[in-house]
Amino acid sequence: MHQKDVNVGFKAHYFKELAELESENFWFCSRNKVILWALHKYSSKLKSFLEIGCGTGFVISAISKQFPEARLLGSEYFEEGLLYARQRLPSAKFTQMDARCIPYESELDAIGAFDVLEHIEEDELVLQQICKALKPGGVVLLTVPQHRWLWSVVDDYACHVRRYGANDLHEKVCRAGFEIVRSTSFVSTLLPAMYLSRLLKHSKKDVSIDAMAELRIHPILNKIFEWFLDFELVLIRMGFSLPVGGSRLLVARKPMTKKDL
Numbered sequence: 001m002h003q004k005d006v007n008v009g010f011k012a013h014y015f016k017e018l019a020e021l022e023s024e025n026f027w028f029c030s031r032n033k034v035i036l037w038a039l040h041k042y043s044s045k046l047k048s049f050l051e052i053g054c055g056t057g058f059v060i061s062a063i064s065k066q067f068p069e070a071r072l073l074g075s076e077y078f079e080e081g082l083l084y085a086r087q088r089l090p091s092a093k094f095t096q097m098d099a100r101c102i103p104y105e106s107e108l109d110a111i112g113a114f115d116v117l118e119h120i121e122e123d124e125l126v127l128q129q130i131c132k133a134l135k136p137g138g139v140v141l142l143t144v145p146q147h148r149w150l151w152s153v154v155d156d157y158a159c160h161v162r163r164y165g166a167n168d169l170h171e172k173v174c175r176a177g178f179e180i181v182r183s184t185s186f187v188s189t190l191l192p193a194m195y196l197s198r199l200l201k202h203s204k205k206d207v208s209i210d211a212m213a214e215l216r217i218h219p220i221l222n223k224i225f226e227w228f229l230d231f232e233l234v235l236i237r238m239g240f241s242l243p244v245g246g247s248r249l250l251v252a253r254k255p256m257t258k259k260d261l
Helices: 014-024 025-040 058-066 081-087 124-132 153-157 167-173 191-204 220-238
Strands: 048-052 070-078 093-096 109-113 136-143 179-186 247-253
Touching: 014 025, 014 058, 025 109, 025 136, 025 179, 025 220, 025 247, 048 058, 048 124, 048 191, 048 220, 058 070, 058 081, 081 093, 109 124, 124 136, 124 167, 124 220, 136 167, 136 179, 167 179, 167 247
Parallel strands: 048 070, 048 109, 070 093, 109 136
Antiparallel strands: 136 247, 179 247
16 A cells, blocks of 8 residues: 555554454454465465465464464564564564565465455555565465455445455456466355345444444354354365355465476
8 A cells, every 4th residue: 555545455453453352253263274274285385474464463373383384474564463463473574565565576485365455456466466476386375355245334444445256356366377276255154144234234324333343242152153164164175165155265376387397
């Protein structure tokens, strides 16, 4: 984001509450399980990893436990998030960075952007920068919010630019130079409840909507939701690609040229 839109892509005051909620919230925990599975599956010999938009460091700290020998880099546009990330994982290197200008070239084994692209107008530029930064054969892992018909005031308040359709995301990733390895929805079993929640919020037209309200869930309901998403992960691990869901996981690889072989 340019200086003039510093407050457009995200609200920096979210970081404090995110740091408090993430470790117990079903969605963040389940998303981590999906991400870790994908890394083991598609980049099992991971030696270097960059997370774009690392926020409070919740994802990259989980990756550090699974890949303790890997060189881990975290980047965030907002310094407020990095304060929490550095406390959470002192061993990683964290830098303030604009994802539209990634200062690496053919250097990294894997790059992750988890619920980041939807905040950035120039998402295709970011994908091109990711491709440039990866080694030939390196992988990008993306998670994004899905389905335009799920758009609600929550997306507005969370500073989303878009919710993705699968075809739209696939086309942008391929135009950036990648070959898609795996693409599947998740948060599929909870889609009816999610749609109803968004519909009710939309009907209220409440300008004082709290984007964090969906993360504050009764512990029993939180555990039930996590069980549902654990079941989805079983299906994904078995090779099923879920057609609809609140989010989408995409894994793509930077092709190797003849000189790389």
